[in-house]
Amino acid sequence: MIEVEGLTKQYGAVRAVDEISFRVDKGEILGFLGPNGAGKTTTMRILTGFLPATGGTARVAGFDVFEKSLEVRKRIGYLPENPPIYPELSVQGYLDAVARLKQVPSDRRKARVDAAMEMARISDKRADLIKHLSRGYKQRVGLAQALVHDPEVIILDEPTVGLDPKQIIEVRHLIKGLAGNHTIILSTHILPEVSMTCDRVVIIHQGRIVANRPVNAGQDPGSEIVILEIKPGSGGAPAAKALVERLGGVKRVEMQTPDGNGRVQARIECEPGRDLRSRIAAEVVGHGHELFELRASRVSLEEIFLQVTTQEAPGAAPAESAATGAAS
Amino acid sequence: MKGTYAVFRKEMSLYFVSPIAYVAVGAFLFLAGIFFQGILAEANEYAMRAAMQSMQFGTPLDIDIPGEVMRGFFGVTGTILLFVVPMLTMGAYAEERRRGTMELLMTSPITDLEIVLGKYFAAISLFLIMLLPTAIQMGILFRASDPMPPWRMMLSGYLGVLLLGASLLAIGQFLSSLTESQIVAGIWTFLVFLMLWILDFVIRGSSSTVAGAVAQYVSILRHMNDFTRGVVDSSNLVYYASMILLGLFLTLRSLDSMRWRRA
Numbered sequence: 050m051i052e053v054e055g056l057t058k059q060y061g062a063v064r065a066v067d068e069i070s071f072r073v074d075k076g077e078i079l080g081f082l083g084p085n086g087a088g089k090t091t092t093m094r095i096l097t098g099f100l101p102a103t104g105g106t107a108r109v110a111g112f113d114v115f116e117k118s119l120e121v122r123k124r125i126g127y128l129p130e131n132p133p134i135y136p137e138l139s140v141q142g143y144l145d146a147v148a149r150l151k152q153v154p155s156d157r158r159k160a161r162v163d164a165a166m167e168m169a170r171i172s173d174k175r176a177d178l179i180k181h182l183s184r185g186y187k188q189r190v191g192l193a194q195a196l197v198h199d200p201e202v203i204i205l206d207e208p209t210v211g212l213d214p215k216q217i218i219e220v221r222h223l224i225k226g227l228a229g230n231h232t233i234i235l236s237t238h239i240l241p242e243v244s245m246t247c248d249r250v251v252i253i254h255q256g257r258i259v260a261n262r263p264v265n266a267g268q269d270p271g272s273e274i275v276i277l278e279i280k281p282g283s284g285g286a287p288a289a290k291a292l293v294e295r296l297g298g299v300k301r302v303e304m305q306t307p308d309g310n311g312r313v314q315a316r317i318e319c320e321p322g323r324d325l326r327s328r329i330a331a332e333v334v335g336h337g338h339e340l341f342e343l344r345a346s347r348v349s350l351e352e353i354f355l356q357v358t359t360q361e362a363p364g365a366a367p368a369e370s371a372a373t374g375a376a377s
Numbered sequence: 378m379k380g381t382y383a384v385f386r387k388e389m390s391l392y393f394v395s396p397i398a399y400v401a402v403g404a405f406l407f408l409a410g411i412f413f414q415g416i417l418a419e420a421n422e423y424a425m426r427a428a429m430q431s432m433q434f435g436t437p438l439d440i441d442i443p444g445e446v447m448r449g450f451f452g453v454t455g456t457i458l459l460f461v462v463p464m465l466t467m468g469a470y471a472e473e474r475r476r477g478t479m480e481l482l483m484t485s486p487i488t489d490l491e492i493v494l495g496k497y498f499a500a501i502s503l504f505l506i507m508l509l510p511t512a513i514q515m516g517i518l519f520r521a522s523d524p525m526p527p528w529r530m531m532l533s534g535y536l537g538v539l540l541l542g543a544s545l546l547a548i549g550q551f552l553s554s555l556t557e558s559q560i561v562a563g564i565w566t567f568l569v570f571l572m573l574w575i576l577d578f579v580i581r582g583s584s585s586t587v588a589g590a591v592a593q594y595v596s597i598l599r600h601m602n603d604f605t606r607g608v609v610d611s612s613n614l615v616y617y618a619s620m621i622l623l624g625l626f627l628t629l630r631s632l633d634s635m636r637w638r639r640a
Contacts, residue, residue: 097484100636122486133481135387137394146390149383150485194481 050075050202050232051096055105058091058256065091067256068105073249075201078228080247080264081236082354088256089236090130093204096234097127109202123152126200130207132191136180140171140190143179144197151198161197169193169223185216192223203227205235209242221246240354252354275317275326276344282337286313289338296332298323312341380487384495385502392503401464402507408457409450413514416449443526446518451534451605454511455541455598459570462542465503466549467563469496470628474557479635489632493550493625500546508538530607537604540617544597545570547624554631573597 051073058066066088073079081089094100096107098118106113112120135143144162153161166172169189174182179190188208195203208224209217224246227233237243243250244264252260281289290304293315301318308314319325326343333340392398424442431438473479482492519525552569553562576596593599597620600613 094480099480099484119486119488122484125484127480127484129477129480131477133476133478135391135476135478137391142390146383146387147481147485149386150380150482150487152379152383152486 050077050110051079051234052108053092053096053105054107056092056095056102056107057104058088058095058100059103065256066095066102069253069256069258070105071251071258071261073232073234075232076229077249078224078233078235078247080243080250081234081253082238082240082243082250083236083253084238087253089253090206092253093127093206093234093236096121097125097204098122123198124201126195126198126203128191128195128203128205128208130210132187133194134179134187134190137178139176139178140166140182140193141175143190144193147194148197153198161199164199165193165197168196168227170219185212185219188212188216188220189223192220196227201232203231203233205233207236207238209237209239273319273321273323274345275319275329276342277315277317277329277333278312278340278342279315279333280310280312280339280341281307282339289313289333289336290315292332292336293317293329296325296328298325314342378491380485380491381495381498383485383487384482384492385499388496388499389502392499395468397464397468398503401461402503404464405457405461405507406510408461409454409511409514412453412457413450416446416453420446420449441526443518443522444530447526447530447534448605450514450518451538451601454538455601456574458538458542458545459574459598460567461507462504462545462549463563463566463570465500466546466553467566468553468559469500469550470554470631471556471559471562474554474635475559483632483636489629492632493628497547497550497625497628500550501543504542504546505539508535508542527607533604533607533609536609537601537613540604540614541597541601544617544620544624547621547628549624551624551628551631554628554635570597 053072054070055068056066056070057064057068069088069092071079081092083089091100095102096109096114098114098121101115108114109121110124112124114121135146138146141162144165145158148158148162163172166175169192171186171189171193174186179187182190188211192205192208195205205224209220212220221242224233224235228248235242235246247264249263250260251258277293279289286304286307290302293299294302298320299317300320303316305314317325317329324345326345330340330343420442423445424440427440428438430436470479473482483489515531548569549566552566553559556562556565573596576592577598579592594616600616603610603613
């Protein structure tokens with residue numbers, strides 16, 4: 050449904066988006082995760098036809114966002130970070146105006162406005178002026194605005210920012226309810242938001258994609274990394290390391306140097322989708338090592354996120370060299 | 378075309394809930410009324426004096442009072458517009474930019490030209506609504522005059538006011554598209570209009586020089602004088618048409634540059 054290839058956006062000397070590529074399948078919810086200023090909003094603005102890209106291509110429903118901008122815009126519902134509302138209008142009057150702007154045929158306009166209000170659960174406020182609504186309701190009006198022309202693709206820029214916890218849960222439910230019939234991209238800088246609402250996450254940092262992976266809500270999310278703490282028996286730490294490495298499904302073992310009590314901590318990377326904890330325990334104990342701790346690391350997504358957002362210097366260097374390389 | 382109408386509808390519905398539009402229209406009608414009354418009183422006095430002179434010296438009475446009143450009224454209407462139009466146009470784009478609704482318009486399946494035209498036609502419509510009550514003044518003038526002033530003169534006077542207003546609206550909307558603050562837009566628009574007006578005074582002494590001739594051509598009110606005398610000159614039509622097209626063209630370019638700037 051959405052195909053992005055080598056997309057680049059240059060603002061003067063600043064490269065806000067740097068050759069990013071990803072795709073979103075029909076009915077999928079993609080989470081766009083990154084710290085503020087990572088390039089999320091810029092990418093979304095390019096997809097919605099608000100900004101032209103400097104390089105690369107992006108296609109929505111088969112239409113190039115630059116060449117066939119109007120075709121793309123017909124198919125996209127977009128909620129910018131601040132809902133684009135006219136406070137002096139009533140909810141219904143506003144949605145009717147938006148439906149006209151989005152070229153909803155006149156015979157379907159009334160029904161679409163009603164449906165959008167129904168979906169965003171603001172039907173009871175239809176006659177209220179938008180300026181009299183609370184922040185949460187304004188956000189829902191913004192969502193209704195993005196839905197009014199029944200778009201195939203919905204793009205939401207930080208849809209839960211500035212809402213209270215109850216409103217956040219409501220908006221998340223609403224978004225999840227839209228999946229299936231709609232393809233959705235939402236941006237956020239809050240990690241749990243992604244694991245709660247999205248099927249796939251793209252982590253973006255300093256204009257580049259640093260991770261693109263599915264969010265497996267059903268599976269134990271930490272099963273891929275296991276933290277082990279033992280007091281090695283005969284053969285010491287190297288023997289224990291070799292023992293674990295021999296197990297099927299183990300990709301890599303990092304063992305630290307023993308601490309004062311002679312205990313060693315190890316970080317074991319396993320193949321995705323395999324939980325090897327019980328087998329590791331059996332092997333370690335069976336070979337005479339003392340087991341102190343064994344746990345699945347539940348922070349894998351967070352780990353990536355923290356890694357990219359804290360290692361500023363190494364992240365910046367390749368981005369810069371790529372920028373000069375492309376410029377010359 | 379459908380996009381233009383959608384923008385037009387949206388603009389009109391916002392005008393009717395906007396206090397600024399009411400204030401601007403109210404201010405215009407108030408000033409137009411005051412000045413009309415002043416012009417009438419002055420004309421009355423002048424006519425009385427002329428009649429007395431005519432009786433005293435036995436010369437025939439040869440003055441066109443209704444024509445003078447009409448000329449004076451259209452002239453002063455043009456001047457009032459320089460002050461009122463900035464109020465009508467200052468929010469056109471600046472307010473959309475500040476609210477982020479520009480993003481809504483520019484990501485809707487309509488072209489930038491449709492946005493520009495929709496907004497412009499809405500402003501013209503409001504302007505026509507604003508002019509409509511001045512028919513009262515015209516009615517008074519036509520009822521009180523015997524013989525009635527020529528219709529032709531009134532129509533060409535309105536045409537002049539309309540063209541002047543349309544030019545000012547086009548320029549004002551362009552200036553509004555340059556900033557996110559409608560106050561800044563309003564002040565700039567007023568200053569630009571003031572310059573176009575002051576040129577008229579500056580050049581009075583120096584119309585023989587080249588600079589004087591250029592200034593004379595640029596001065597926006599000067600081109601209305603012929604209209605108020607009942608003369609529709611094609612050079613004036615060309616002048617106002619160029620101003621309107623220039624304003625709309627620059628607005629279109631300004632929207633385009635919004636897409637390239639860092640927002």
